Amino acid sequence: MRISGRTRTYGILGYPVGHSLSPVMQNAAFAQMKFDAAYLPFEVRPEDLRAALDGVRALGIAGVNVTIPHKEAVLAYLDDVDPEAAAIGAVNTVVNRDGRLIGYNTDGAGFLAALKSEARFVPKKRNVLILGAGGAARGIAHTVASAGAASLVIANRTVSHADLLAQGLSHHFPYLKVRTCELNPAAMEPHLASAHLVIQTTSLGMKPTDPSPIPSKMFRKDHVVCDIVYTKETPLLKAARSRGAKVSGGLGMLVHQGAAAIFLWTGRRPNMNVVKLAVAAGIRAKSARKR
Ligand code: ATR
16 A cells, blocks of 8 residues: 555544454455555544544545444534434444535445345345344445335344334334244344344354354245354354355445445445455464464
8 A cells, every 4th residue: 555645534433443454455455446545544543533523524534434332422523424323323433524424324234235146136025034133234224214114123132222223113114014032042033033134233152162153954045144254154054054055245235335335435346256256364363363
């Protein structure tokens, strides 16, 4: 990377941010596109978020990604928010348009793009089972509802959290059938029987000792199963794959949401294979450092 007086600056705001793969991913994308830009990690404490955004304006940083724990709080400090991001209540991408900061959420677009390219699946008129009811589940549920899903079941350890998410969804999508259940195989079985798409959004599966929340015998060949965990294939995806189901891991979603951010910033799309290879190398380097 060559830095000159004309190099555009981008970055990611998070706390902590040291684990983030976005700098590796986005710099690889800029390099592949031959776009004169640099992407840096910025560790921003929650109490400094407002000042950091003023800094983005003052320094003329062209755009930033926003990650945990700032995705929701950042809305208060932006000049405008895209309607989809406002509905989800979370922003992961900020575009600096001549000093005005506009917030977007590319997680949903990234999810749909990964689902299409890796499993050749679109959720329109399909039944969807979502595991989890946190921030990631909220974004994905809005996305599949906007994409025209026929029904949605939210399975969660704490059913009251799922009920709250279901209420919000019913408000935005009055014609969508939304139900909730406990996150255990017996409660999920009838919903799985009619589901076309299963999406795992909790942190379950990050540890290799985590059991699959759905036993393999409950999967069918015509299920499509996604997991947002991207570090490795989770026990859930292994169980689904062993029954011939189509699976899609979190890596595809990660690279597609990053590419969607780059599109908002530059109007251009990077070559996804190059970006994916760079991120996979970043994951391998990270796990080698841990050993
Ligand atoms: P994120 O923004 O990544 O979605 P979050 O908002 O903290 O994170 O949500 C975490 C989700 O993972 C929740 O659905 C949580 O279930 P609860 O609502 O019952 O807390 C779920 N989760 C976290 N750890 C879990 C575990 N060990 N078993 C089952 N579900 C778990």
